[in-house]
Amino acid sequence: MFFPKRLFIIAIIQVLxxxxxxxxxVSQEYRELSEQSLETLEEFLIEQKKQELVNYTTLAxxxxxxxxxxxxxxxxxxxxxxxxxxxxxxxxGEDGYFFxxxxxxxxxxxxxxxxxxxxxxxxxxxxxxxxxxxxxIANAQxxxxxxxxxxxxxxxxxxxxxxxxxxxxxxxxxxxxTGVYLDDVNNKLNKLQQSIDSHIYKxxxxxxxxxxxxxxxxxxxxLLVNLSQKxxxxxxxxxxxxxxxxxxxxxxxxxxRELHDGIVQTLVSIKYSLxxxxxxxxxxKQDKPQPLIDAESSLGGAIKEIRRISHHLHPRIxxxxxxxxxxxxxxxxxxxxxxxxxxxxKPAVRKLLSDEINTTLYRVVQESLTNIEKHSRAxxxxxxxxxxxxGLTLTIKDNGIGFNTKVEAKKKTxxxxxxxxxxxxxxxxxxxxxxxxxKGTKIIxxxxxxxxxxxxxxxxxxxxxxxxxxx
Amino acid sequence: xxxxxxxxxxxxxxxLLVDDHPMVQSGLSACLSYYPDxxxxxxxxxxxxALEKALELQPDVILMDISMPTLNGIDATEIIxxxxxxxxxxxxxxxxxxxxxxxxxxxxxxxxxxxxxxxxEVYYAIKAVASGKKYYSSSITQMLIENPVKQHTGKLxxxxxxxxxxxxxxxxxxxxxxxxxxxFRTVEAHRRNIKSKLKIDTLAELIRYAVNYGLVEN
Numbered sequence: 001m002f003f004p005k006r007l008f009i010i011a012i013i014q015v016l017x018x019x020x021x022x023x024x025x026v027s028q029e030y031r032e033l034s035e036q037s038l039e040t041l042e043e044f045l046i047e048q049k050k051q052e053l054v055n056y057t058t059l060a061x062x063x064x065x066x067x068x069x070x071x072x073x074x075x076x077x078x079x080x081x082x083x084x085x086x087x088x089x090x091x092x093g094e095d096g097y098f099f100x101x102x103x104x105x106x107x108x109x110x111x112x113x114x115x116x117x118x119x120x121x122x123x124x125x126x127x128x129x130x131x132x133x134x135x136x137i138a139n140a141q142x143x144x145x146x147x148x149x150x151x152x153x154x155x156x157x158x159x160x161x162x163x164x165x166x167x168x169x170x171x172x173x174x175x176x177x178t179g180v181y182l183d184d185v186n187n188k189l190n191k192l193q194q195s196i197d198s199h200i201y202k203x204x205x206x207x208x209x210x211x212x213x214x215x216x217x218x219x220x221x222x223l224l225v226n227l228s229q230k231x232x233x234x235x236x237x238x239x240x241x242x243x244x245x246x247x248x249x250x251x252x253x254x255x256x257r258e259l260h261d262g263i264v265q266t267l268v269s270i271k272y273s274l275x276x277x278x279x280x281x282x283x284x285k286q287d288k289p290q291p292l293i294d295a296e297s298s299l300g301g302a303i304k305e306i307r308r309i310s311h312h313l314h315p316r317i318x319x320x321x322x323x324x325x326x327x328x329x330x331x332x333x334x335x336x337x338x339x340x341x342x343x344x345x346k347p348a349v350r351k352l353l354s355d356e357i358n359t360t361l362y363r364v365v366q367e368s369l370t371n372i373e374k375h376s377r378a379x380x381x382x383x384x385x386x387x388x389x390x391g392l393t394l395t396i397k398d399n400g401i402g403f404n405t406k407v408e409a410k411k412k413t414x415x416x417x418x419x420x421x422x423x424x425x426x427x428x429x430x431x432x433x434x435x436x437x438x439k440g441t442k443i444i445x446x447x448x449x450x451x452x453x454x455x456x457x458x459x460x461x462x463x464x465x466x467x468x469x470x471x
Numbered sequence: 472x473x474x475x476x477x478x479x480x481x482x483x484x485x486x487l488l489v490d491d492h493p494m495v496q497s498g499l500s501a502c503l504s505y506y507p508d509x510x511x512x513x514x515x516x517x518x519x520x521a522l523e524k525a526l527e528l529q530p531d532v533i534l535m536d537i538s539m540p541t542l543n544g545i546d547a548t549e550i551i552x553x554x555x556x557x558x559x560x561x562x563x564x565x566x567x568x569x570x571x572x573x574x575x576x577x578x579x580x581x582x583x584x585x586x587x588x589x590x591x592e593v594y595y596a597i598k599a600v601a602s603g604k605k606y607y608s609s610s611i612t613q614m615l616i617e618n619p620v621k622q623h624t625g626k627l628x629x630x631x632x633x634x635x636x637x638x639x640x641x642x643x644x645x646x647x648x649x650x651x652x653x654x655f656r657t658v659e660a661h662r663r664n665i666k667s668k669l670k671i672d673t674l675a676e677l678i679r680y681a682v683n684y685g686l687v688e689n
Contacts, residue, residue, distance in 0.1 A: 261491070261492070261538060264565060265494065266492075268495050268565075268586050269494030269497065271587070272502050275502050275590045280505070320543055324626070329569065332569060346626070347684060350627070350632070387683055387685070
């Protein structure tokens with residue numbers, strides 16, 4: 001079974017989808033959480049600021065109270081003294097100051113913006129269109145409250161978000177106010193927001209990395225599964241095809257035998273019957289009729305033809321006399337057909353191998369000779385069978401022009417027959433090697449000793465025969 | 472001895488047919504029945520029974536097919552000629568390749584004719600072989616002229632190979648003779664043949680050769 005491509009794609013889509021959804025959820029959750037914490041922080045910081053403002057204001061009021069409540073000091077002088085005190089009450093560097101307006105919006109004291117003193121600012125609006133002074137006075141008259149607006153920040157030299165607090169000096173109808181700029185709060189919040197964003201970005205990268213990694217792992221896994229499956233199926237296919245060849249060879253052997261031992265023998269018997277008829281006629285002093293003569297000769301032709309077919313299907317000599325004799329015979333046939341000399345070197349012993357191996361090796365030689373005849377332009381072929389410690393070695397060597405083994409393997413042209421045979425040899429756990437140069441081609445096939453026929457059985461068979469003879 | 476007698480006294484030549492195909496046997500028997508000086512005295516359909524019957528009937532000529540179910544004609548010929556010197560074996564086969572012919576000759580056959588030869592030629596072949604001559608079909612004669620058989624070189628016969636495997640197992644000639652039911656002399660002859668064919672002199676080398684070719688298990 002292959003790891004199907006479609007399944008693989010589905011898996012990748014699944015991974016991508018999961019990663020995407022996780023990413024969405026995580027970043028959403030993160031954002032919500034961060035927004036919550038930012039809000040909390042903002043509230044906390046502003047609460048702190050408010051506390052500060054109340055404290056400062058309480059302090060300022062208690063500073064001016066002695067003059068404000070002192071009935072002995074003339075009112076105008078007292079007011080002047082208080083305005084002066086307010087001007088001098090600074091805190092938190094440049095940006096912490098107090099200011100005072102009367103209930104009609106006339107400027108009384110403003111240490112940082114002295115031009116406001118003596119003028120009416122009742123209608124003063126900030127960038128959002130809020131009437132700042134009116135609101136501050138209203139808050140003060142309510143008994144003191146906070147108010148957010150935009151005002152010019154001295155240290156930053158530009159209008160910024162400010163939280164103001166104002167109280168009312170009832171006796172004089174004055175509004176006393178102060179404020180803190182909120183930009184540092186905003187800065188803090190911004191920084192936090194940035195760090196949260198970078199966190200989200202990091203998570204994003206992490207998820208992306210995990211996604212890629214998963215896909216990669218999936219890919220490699222799929223590849224490995226595919227490879228091993230391919231190996232397995234290849235092996236199975238090869239085994240199957242080899243078994244098909246086994247069956248084919250067996251079938252050919254059977255048909256060949258059937259032709260040779262059945263039909264041909266029947267024809268031979270018919271031939272002798274016809275001859276007997278002829279002999280009978282001769283004895284009774286009659287001439288052989290022409291149809292009888294014709295029948296005899298065409299019967300002879302039929303016998304030859306069927307024998308040729310039988311031999312072509314499977315050489316009987318292989319079964320009867322073994323491989324080396326069959327090769328010798330093949331060499332003679334080949335020489336008669338092509339005039340290419342074949343020298344067979346063989347051991348003195350025979351019938352060492354099983355029928356299947358014999359047939360395979362015979363086919364190897366047959367195919368090699370066909371290739372030699374077609375392509376090699378060789379004038380001589382040497383076929384050599386030797387045995388050693390490891391087993392049997394069959395060598396087929398020609399003196400032809402050779403071929404490029406790699407190129408031929410790629411082109412899959414003339415090599416295909418040999419490749420099939422190589423597979424066949426491998427199937428029999430043998431070893432196939434083909435080398436070629438411009439001086440000729442050499443094919444070496446090795447069959448391990450474990451494939452040799454056990455001589456015991458042969459011996460036992462022969463002995464049985466003899467024992468029977470004796471009995 | 473019998474052959475000579477039959478020849479000079481115009482006695483009938485006795486023939487044993489060894490062929491696994493009954494129709495061929497009967498067809499050929501029918502043909503040969505027209506020749507008064509040849510008589511088919513037995514039919515056997517396998518090499519295994521051939522020796523048995525040959526020992527029993529002592530025929531002058533054994534007409535031997537090669538392809539047979541259990542023991543093929545060539546191996547049977549070797550065993551028969553080993554034990555029955557009076558009977559001549561004439562191979563009567565479908566196979567016309569040189570390897571079969573040389574194997575048959577090495578096994579001790581006196582002649583080799585093809586199954587598609589006419590009955591007349593079969594008759595002449597039987598007569599020739601019975602008289603102690605060799606007889607081959609014309610196409611085979613041609614082959615033999617081109618590739619003469621060298622008796623003492625080349626392949627071992629099945630029998631020799633068997634003897635070699637017994638030698639390698641450590642059996643003495645006497646034991647081998649007993650085992651194969653042949654005479655001590657024959658075993659010694661095989662031994663000589665094996666040594667000369669393999670060009671080996673010593674027993675140790677013979678054993679090593681046999682082991683090398685898997686004739687005996689290590």
